[in-house]
Amino acid sequence: MSYEGRVMAGYQGWFRTPDDGSGNRWVHWGKRGRFDSEHVSIDLxxxxxxxxxxxxxxxxxxNGESARVFSSWDAGTVDTHFRWMKEHGIDGAFMQRFFRVTTTEERRREGRVILGHALTAAERHQRAVAVMYDLSGIAPNGQDCASVIQDWKEIVDELKATSRSREQSYLYHRGKPLVAIWGLGFTGRDYDIRDIGVDKLIDFLRDDPEYGGCSILLGVPTHFRTLRADTRADPYLHELMEKADVVLPWMVGRFRTLEGREREKFRSQVRDDLAWCRTRGLDYAPCVYPGFSWHNLKGEESALDHISRQGGRFFWEMIHGSVESGAEMLYVAMFDEVDEGTAIFKLSHDAPTGNPPARFVDIGDVPSDHYLWLAGQGGRLLRGEIPADPELYRRTDPKTRDREDVPEGNE
Known part of the structure; x- marks a missing residue:
């Protein structure tokens, strides 16, 4: 089992409602625990x-009926998502675990509920799961990655994440369980990667006799090679990358149309990144996304539908361009993030109204599962199962699911 030839999506699993049994209010649907036109924080x-x-x-x-939403707390929600992955040929999900989740026993336990749902659903639907730690939120003074180490120990001990059964769903790469650490080297972060024990975390995941033996994916900025723009000018990032197996550059928001010169700029970025990584024995997973919008989350200063989906053309150009440039694996941002308008799961054509009216992105005249379908086609393109067609996003038969071509497992 390996990441090569696979499309994996980032999965937040952070949505809660007041009645779902989690003990929370409206989480990630709205601001400050409320969900109405004045507090809504989703754009899709x-x-x-x-x-x-x-x-x-x-x-x-x-039609006058109440609009409804799901909760990630429910096992049925997560199972539905992994069923969609199977139906559309998406190989699995990187389950996001923010640093804050690791800082107390109660938060770690709550986070394991969602991860446990995912592991069970992945086994049922023959998909893959991997853990991705997001270091966003580490305080610059007094906090470090020690709590992440504790969290991983509990995941291994309590959930048996990497040793469950013959139906093992955890993603292995280079013959070892793959663990991702995201958020290294970015400008605009309060923490310095020299001071938070990232090196100890990597060494633990690689070398610990009981909990180690893992492959490492590092989530880094777009300009990680040159240490400029969105990347701190500190070569220590490259020292840490020497300990890793896979590099994932965050590109969300860096490209806006993928037309003309920008189209070639993206492809050149992927080609040059790949060449740099290969000379250092690193695998490379381009980050592809369907569009971007966080108007309700950020307010009027951010335009609704900031990066248009273009009916799927933007997303498919990222996928097609990555594979044409030599990529052998893909990371989709994100499966379920309606907060920033990057979600690829099924989206509604019938967005609700409020009083006063709220604004949501119109997904246009495409099927609700269009972006799931395109992500699955990306996997087929990676594996050479379909030709490289730049117009595939038009999806001439919207009812097609290509289920007969979906792999039955993640071996």
Missing amino acids: WPDVSDYPKTYETPFTLG
């Missing part, structure tokens, strides 16, 4: 027709 509305359980919201659909 999910299509909830497939979910076994949904929750009423203060919003109203065009």
Whole structure:
């Protein structure tokens, strides 16, 4: 089992509702625990027709009915998502674990509920799962990666994440469980990667006799090679990368149209990154995304539909361009992030209204599962199962799911 030839999506799993049993209020649907037109923090509305359980919201659909949403706390929600992955040929998910989740026993335990749902669903639907630690939020003074080490120990001990059964769903790479550490080398972060024990975390995951033996993926800025622009001018990042196996550069927001010169700039970026990584024995996973919008999260200073999806052309150009430039694996940002308008899961054409009215991105005249389908086609393109067609995003038969071509397992 390996990351090569696979499309993996980032998975937040952070949505909660007041009635889901988690003890939370509205989490990630709205701000400050509220979910109405004045507090809404999502730019895309999910299509909830497939979910076994949904929750009423203060919003109203065009037909007068109450608009409903899901909760990530429910096992049925996560199972539905992994079923969609199987139906559309997406290989699995990197389960996001933010640093804050690791800092207390209660938060770690709550985070394991979602991860446990994912491991079970991945086994049922023959998909892959890997843990991705996001270091965002580490305080520059007094906090370090020690709590991440503790969290990984508990995941191994409590969930048996890497040793569950013959139906093992954890993603291995180069013959070892793959663990991702995201957030190294970025400008605009309060923490310095020299001071938070990242080197000790990497060494632990690689070498610990009981909990180690892992492959390492590092999430780094777009300009990691040159240490400029979004990357701190500190060569220590390259020293840490020498200990890794896979490099994932964060590109969300860096490209806006992928037309003309920008199209070639993206492809050149991928080609040059690949060449740099290969000379250092590193694998490389380009980050592809369908669009971007965080108007409701950030307010009027950020335009709605900031990076247009263009009916899928933007997303497919990222996928197609990455593979044409030599990529052998892909990371999709993100499976479920409606907060920043990058979600690829099923989206609604019937976004609700409010009082006063809220604004949501119109996904246009494409099927609700269009971006799931395109991500799955990206996997087929990686494996050479379909020709490199730049117009494939037009999806001449919207009802096609290509289920007969979906692999039955992640071996």
